[in-house]
Amino acid sequence: MSLLEVHNLKKIYTTRFGGNQVQALSDVSFTVDQGEYVAIMGESGSGKTTLLNIVASLDKATSGHVVLDGMDLSKIKDKEISTFRRKNLGFVFQDFNLLDTFSIQDNIFLPLVLARKPFEEMKKRLDPIAKQLGITDILQKYPYEVSGGQKQRAAVARALITSPKLILADEPTGALDSKASMRLLNIFSELNQAGQTILMVTHSTQAASHAGRIMFIKDGIVFNQIYRGSMSNDELYSKISSTLTVLATGGASDE
Amino acid sequence: MSRFFYIRMALTNLKKNRQTYFPYLLTCILTICMFFIFQVLAYNDGLNHMGGGKDMAVILGTGSYIIGIFAVIFLYYTNSFLIKQRKKELGLYCILGLEKKHVARILAWETIMTYLFCMILGIISGFVLGKLVFLVLLKLVNLKVSLSFGLAPKALLSSMTLFLCIFGLNLVTNIFHVRMVNPIELLRGGNKGEKIPKVSWWLALVSVICLGSGYYIAIVTQNPMEAFAKFFLAVILVIVGTYALFTAGSIALLRVLKNNKKFFYKPKNFIAVSGMVYRMKQNAVGLANICILSTMVLVMIAGSVSLYVSQEKTIRYRFPHDLQVNKLESVEQIAGIDRILEEMTADSKVSVADEFYFSYQDIYTYKEDGKYVNANEGMYGNYVTMDSVQQSSFTIIPLEDYNRIEQKQVSLMDDEVLVFSIKDSVKGNVLQIGEEEFRIQEKLETSILGKKDPYAIFDENILIVKDKEAGERICRAAGLQPEVNGWTLEWNCDIDGKKDDCVDFSYAFVDRVHNEISSGYVDSMYTSLSGWYISFGGILFIGIFLGILFVMAAVLIIYYKQVSEGYEDHERFLIMQKVGMSHDEVRSSIRKQVSMVFFLPLIVAVIHVMFAFPMISRLLVMFNLTDIRLEFICTCVTVVVFALVYSLVYMRTAKVYYRLVR
Numbered sequence: 001m002s003l004l005e006v007h008n009l010k011k012i013y014t015t016r017f018g019g020n021q022v023q024a025l026s027d028v029s030f031t032v033d034q035g036e037y038v039a040i041m042g043e044s045g046s047g048k049t050t051l052l053n054i055v056a057s058l059d060k061a062t063s064g065h066v067v068l069d070g071m072d073l074s075k076i077k078d079k080e081i082s083t084f085r086r087k088n089l090g091f092v093f094q095d096f097n098l099l100d101t102f103s104i105q106d107n108i109f110l111p112l113v114l115a116r117k118p119f120e121e122m123k124k125r126l127d128p129i130a131k132q133l134g135i136t137d138i139l140q141k142y143p144y145e146v147s148g149g150q151k152q153r154a155a156v157a158r159a160l161i162t163s164p165k166l167i168l169a170d171e172p173t174g175a176l177d178s179k180a181s182m183r184l185l186n187i188f189s190e191l192n193q194a195g196q197t198i199l200m201v202t203h204s205t206q207a208a209s210h211a212g213r214i215m216f217i218k219d220g221i222v223f224n225q226i227y228r229g230s231m232s233n234d235e236l237y238s239k240i241s242s243t244l245t246v247l248a249t250g251g252a253s254d255e
Numbered sequence: 256m257s258r259f260f261y262i263r264m265a266l267t268n269l270k271k272n273r274q275t276y277f278p279y280l281l282t283c284i285l286t287i288c289m290f291f292i293f294q295v296l297a298y299n300d301g302l303n304h305m306g307g308g309k310d311m312a313v314i315l316g317t318g319s320y321i322i323g324i325f326a327v328i329f330l331y332y333t334n335s336f337l338i339k340q341r342k343k344e345l346g347l348y349c350i351l352g353l354e355k356k357h358v359a360r361i362l363a364w365e366t367i368m369t370y371l372f373c374m375i376l377g378i379i380s381g382f383v384l385g386k387l388v389f390l391v392l393l394k395l396v397n398l399k400v401s402l403s404f405g406l407a408p409k410a411l412l413s414s415m416t417l418f419l420c421i422f423g424l425n426l427v428t429n430i431f432h433v434r435m436v437n438p439i440e441l442l443r444g445g446n447k448g449e450k451i452p453k454v455s456w457w458l459a460l461v462s463v464i465c466l467g468s469g470y471y472i473a474i475v476t477q478n479p480m481e482a483f484a485k486f487f488l489a490v491i492l493v494i495v496g497t498y499a500l501f502t503a504g505s506i507a508l509l510r511v512l513k514n515n516k517k518f519f520y521k522p523k524n525f526i527a528v529s530g531m532v533y534r535m536k537q538n539a540v541g542l543a544n545i546c547i548l549s550t551m552v553l554v555m556i557a558g559s560v561s562l563y564v565s566q567e568k569t570i571r572y573r574f575p576h577d578l579q580v581n582k583l584e585s586v587e588q589i590a591g592i593d594r595i596l597e598e599m600t601a602d603s604k605v606s607v608a609d610e611f612y613f614s615y616q617d618i619y620t621y622k623e624d625g626k627y628v629n630a631n632e633g634m635y636g637n638y639v640t641m642d643s644v645q646q647s648s649f650t651i652i653p654l655e656d657y658n659r660i661e662q663k664q665v666s667l668m669d670d671e672v673l674v675f676s677i678k679d680s681v682k683g684n685v686l687q688i689g690e691e692e693f694r695i696q697e698k699l700e701t702s703i704l705g706k707k708d709p710y711a712i713f714d715e716n717i718l719i720v721k722d723k724e725a726g727e728r729i730c731r732a733a734g735l736q737p738e739v740n741g742w743t744l745e746w747n748c749d750i751d752g753k754k755d756d757c758v759d760f761s762y763a764f765v766d767r768v769h770n771e772i773s774s775g776y777v778d779s780m781y782t783s784l785s786g787w788y789i790s791f792g793g794i795l796f797i798g799i800f801l802g803i804l805f806v807m808a809a810v811l812i813i814y815y816k817q818v819s820e821g822y823e824d825h826e827r828f829l830i831m832q833k834v835g836m837s838h839d840e841v842r843s844s845i846r847k848q849v850s851m852v853f854f855l856p857l858i859v860a861v862i863h864v865m866f867a868f869p870m871i872s873r874l875l876v877m878f879n880l881t882d883i884r885l886e887f888i889c890t891c892v893t894v895v896v897f898a899l900v901y902s903l904v905y906m907r908t909a910k911v912y913y914r915l916v917r
Contacts, residue, residue: 058833079837086835097830101533106525111835113525119516158834 002031003165003197004055009064011050024050026220028064032166032199037192039211040201041244046217048201049170055199056089056168057081069165086111090159094171096151098143098158104150105139108158115162122161129157133187149180156187160196167191169200173207185210205244209237216247223247261357265364268344275340275818279333280373282811286326287377287418289804292385293319294410296392311396314793321801323417327424329808334425336815338432340822345433359430366426374415381414395563396792454510458503465496473870482873489870493863494547500859501543506535522840526831527848534820538852541816546856548809550863552802553897557864557890558871559798562878564889566791569880574780575705576609576747578761580768583612583744583775592746595767605752605760611703612746613656616726618733619646626687627733647680647714651726652704657719660703665719667696673719675699677707680714689732708881757781791878806897810904813853817908821915828916845913853905861894 011025024047032038042048053059055066057073066073068088076084091097098107105126106113112122130136133153138146146154152172159167169188173181181204189210192198200211208214210233216224224243228236269276297315348358469492476482509532513519519528531538562569580592589612600607620627627647654667665673672693674681686693700707704717720726723742730736750757761781768777828841872886880886 056833079839082832082835082837082840091833093833097833099529099827099830101529101827106529109520110525110831113520114522114834114836114840116522119520122520 003034003036003069004032004199005065005067006030006051006055007065007067009051009054009066010062011047011054011059012062023220025054025061028217028220028222030215030222032197035192035195035197037188037198037210037212038200039208039214040199040217041203041205041208041214041240042217042223043203043248047220048217051217052168052170052199052201056091057085083115086115086162088165090162090164090167092152092155092159092167092169092172094174096143096148096155096175098151098155100143103140103142104135104146104154107143107154108139108161110158111162125161125163126157129160132190133157147180148176149183152176152180152184153187156184160191165197167196167198169198169202171202171204172200173202173204181207205237205240208240209233214240214243216243218247261360261364262368264361265368268361268365269368272337272341272344275337275815276369278811278814279337280369282333282807283330283369283373283418284377284380285807286322286330286804287373287414288381288384289800290319290322290326290417291378291381291410291414292388293322293800294413295381295385295407296389298407298409311789311793314790314797318797318800321797322804325801325804325808326417327421330421331425331428333811333815335428336819338429340819342432355433358433362429362433363426366422366429370419370422374418377418378411378414392792392796395796396789454507455503458499459507462496462499462503465492465499467496469493469496470866473866476870476873479873479876482870483877486870486874489867493550493867497546497550497859497863498540498543501546502539505531505539505542505855509535522836523844523847526844527851530824530827530848531852538816541812542852542856545809545812546859546863548805548812549856549860549897549901550867552805552809553860553864553890553893554867554871555798555805556802556897557886557893558875559795560893561875561886561889562880563791563795565880565882565885566787568882569791569878570780570784570787572706572708572881574778574783577749577757577781578764578777578779579745579747580772580775580777581743581745583746583772586744588772588775589744589746591772592768595764595771596748599760599764599767603752603760604756605750608749608751609703610746610748611660612744613652613660613704614723614742614744616651616730616742617648618651618730618735619648620688620733622647626689628689647716649729650704650715650717651729652717652719653722653726654719655722665697667719667721667725668694669721669725670694671696671721673697673699675702675705675717675719677705677711677713677715678709679707681716686718688729689734691728691732693729711876711881758784806900809901813904814908814911816852817849817912818915821912824912824916841916842913845916846909849909849912850905857898857901861898864890864894 007029009025009028011023013022013024014020028047028051040048040051050059054061055068055073057066057076061074071084073084098104099110102110108126108130109122112125126139127136130139133156135150135153135157138150138154143151143154152175156172172188173184176184185207188198188200192212198211200207202208212228214226214236215222216226224247226236226239226243231239293315297312297319299312345358348361349355353361469489472485472489472492476485509528512524512528513532518524583589593610596607596610599605622628627649654665654673657663657673658665667673670691670693672686672695674686674695674697676698681695681698684695686695699717699719702717705715718726718729720729726742750760752760758781761779765777765779765782768775824845828836828845831841832838868887868890871890872880872883875881875886
């Protein structure tokens with residue numbers, strides 16, 4: 001059963017006075033099934049972040065539909081969009097987006113506080129997640145007191161605490177060193193094995209090699225897809241690498 | 256690199272930073288303008304040559320010193336805020352390859368340009384506004400003399416020098432700032448998170464002690480002279496206490512709020528309280544500044560408005576009767592005065608009422624063990640010292656004169672007296688002066704001779720004695736030789752008519768008595784009026800102007816707080832929206848945070864004013880102002896008007912903040 005359906009998505013950015021038009025997405029269609037772990041790859045400017053923003057309902061498509069769990073995002077009223085986002089989606093960003101004004105624990109609580117959940121329930125939800133992510137010890141610290149890897153795990157905890165249907169990750173390893181990256185990717189794999197659906201945008205081959213399926217986006221369309229099948233991470237890694245090489249050298253329509 | 260490069264850079268910088276620079280420039284211009292106006296007025300030749308104008312010049316000169324000191328502190332403070340905001344920009348220049356001396360040169364050009372710009376606009380607006388202000392001042396002090404508001408070179412020079420020094424000081428600070436830090440630090444700027452500080456119980460204790468003792472002094476001090484001496488002590492205690500209160504108190508309060516899980520984990524509180532904790536220290540000082548400035552404005556304006564509004568009443572206290580001649584030597588002189596009065600009323604619209612005279616002798620004593628003793632030094636005129644306040648004075652009047660004036664038939668024994676005590680300070684039935692005792696036959700409740708006033712500064716009493724011999728006995732008992740002082744006569748009378756007529760009449764009367772009666776001091780309420788108007792009008796003028804200046808300062812601090820926090824919070828609210836916060840939630844949480852921060856100083860300032868009120872009203876007694884009800888009304892009106900202005904500023908700046916955050 002597909003959790004997320006994206007139909008013929010098109011996005012055109014227009015400069016303020018209608019001068020230049022830039023086509024970020026031409027015609028993107030794909031589906032993500034419940035429990036899948038999908039990585040989206042592509043070069044800078046290929047439109048992958050635009051795609052993620054539209055799926056996240058942070059941006060609106062020029063045409064096309066995004067359907068999450070049977071609900072068309074474009075049909076949701078502006079007033080309810082925040083609530084919808086809070087309930088159904090969890091975000092992990094490249095630059096963590098933790099708030100300096102809150103302790104790690106309060107950062108994680110933020111979506112639940114906005115949903116007006118009582119403190120006891122928040123605490124009950126947090127404990128197992130914090131344990132799994134190994135951040136129990138730093139819950140009372142502030143973001144500027146902990147390392148990048150710890151920050152990103154805190155951000156993952158914030159994404160998980162609402163038990164969202166879909167986790168959206170935008171270059172989650174982009175600001176991390178290799179060790180912290182590995183640890184985060186392993187956590188993502190564990191979460192996925194436990195049934196969590198994840199959609200991740202990245203241009204790190206290593207990050208993508210943890211996913212179950214990799215979609216390549218180029219010039220605003222889904223150019224190619226690779227399924228893991230029975231491949232190991234390393235095999236998948238070399239497959240991705242060669243695909244990227246093809247993408248960069250031969251596959252361009254305008255070269 | 257050509258010199259024009261730096262000029263161009265400096266110009267673009269100013270343009271780019273206009274959101275923060277515009278209010279700063281406006282403040283500079285207004286401060287220059289006000290300082291210049293005060294200086295011109297103080298140096299005004301016309302003012303110096305006219306009666307009472309000297310006092311006015313002194314008052315205005317003092318006012319301009321206060322503005323000068325204030326300008327130094329305030330513009331320095333604002334500048335240091337501005338340079339902090341620009342750290343990132345300056346850091347970028349360093350990274351792009353400008354050496355520090357080049358950055359310093361750009362900063363120097365910026366300073367020169369802002370200095371010239373502010374100076375020119377400040378002087379021009381000072382000149383234009385000054386004419387208007389001058390008219391207002393003349394109106395306030397009731398002078399009909401036509402004086403011109405000229406461009407005094409001295410005033411121009413002193414304004415230019417003062418502000419050159421201030422701008423120079425700021426430039427040096429800025430350059431020092433740039434020199435001290437490396438580009439990376441500059442780039443990062445000032446936004447490092449603040450940890451929630453520990454509650455400093457020591458500081459909390461200081462705040463409680465300082466505020467408590469400040470308030471205590473304000474409430475307990477009864478004696479006006481003492482109030483004057485202790486006023487500044489109380490002010491300093493309250494200022495220190497306010498800083499400590501906002502630093503320690505706000506931390507303690509937020510701690511408590513944060514630890515209350517039920518309260519803290521509500522969407523609005525969650526964001527507001529965390530935001531405040533984050534900027535705790537900065538907030539504390541800024542809020543304390545706003546609070547202290549607000550208190551100053553309130554106290555100053557309430558005090559000077561009360562004084563001005565009640566001035567006629569106050570003058571009445573000093574002159575119970577319109578015309579007065581005292582220290583007369585003989586009844587013949589009284590007849591002379593009567594003749595003058597008759598001649599004058601014959602061809603005037605003014606009519607005479609309540610004319611009376613009596614002979615008297617004054618003694619001054621200290622109270623010791625219930626006895627009045629040791630009356631060596633007399634008290635003349637209005638010289639107020641701690642000594643004279645502790646004295647009790649007795650005006651001794653023979654029964655004969657009293658019966659004549661009051662049209663009564665009282666009779667007294669040799670050692671009996673009637674007492675009229677202004678402050679009701681004479682207790683019991685026996686008056687002991689030196690070693691002698693006098694029986695008090697009656698304590699008079701009312702008399703034409705004076706009015707009772709429990710708040711009077713001086714302990715004045717009137718004694719009615721059987722005859723002059725009995726009066727001399729009292730003098731000797733008090734240690735005085737009655738022959739030295741001697742009996743003199745005092746003559747009083749009231750006049751009725753239009754105010755202008757009365758004024759003319761009084762001037763003519765004073766003139767004639769002065770010329771035609773060989774001894775005696777003549778004085779009248781109407782001739783003294785102009786002097787009083789000058790003092791009170793001058794005080795009101797300065798009160799209002801300093802009030803405006805301080806309000807401006809408070810407004811600017813509020814504005815800068817909003818702008819700087821708006822920039823910082825922009826990012827934060829973006830993140831919150833990504834995590835699932837709606838626009839409305841953002842708006843309402845902002846409103847909560849901002850209003851919590853801004854109405855706190857106002858509330859504390861009003862509390863300060865409430866406690867200061869008893870002390871101010873006691874200070875105003877020194878100006879013979881004793882109408883507490885009127886003072887209370889003036890204070891209330893001032894507080895309400897100020898609160899309205901404050902709310903207006905709050906609403907304007909909250910809008911700016913919201914625009915930045917969105």
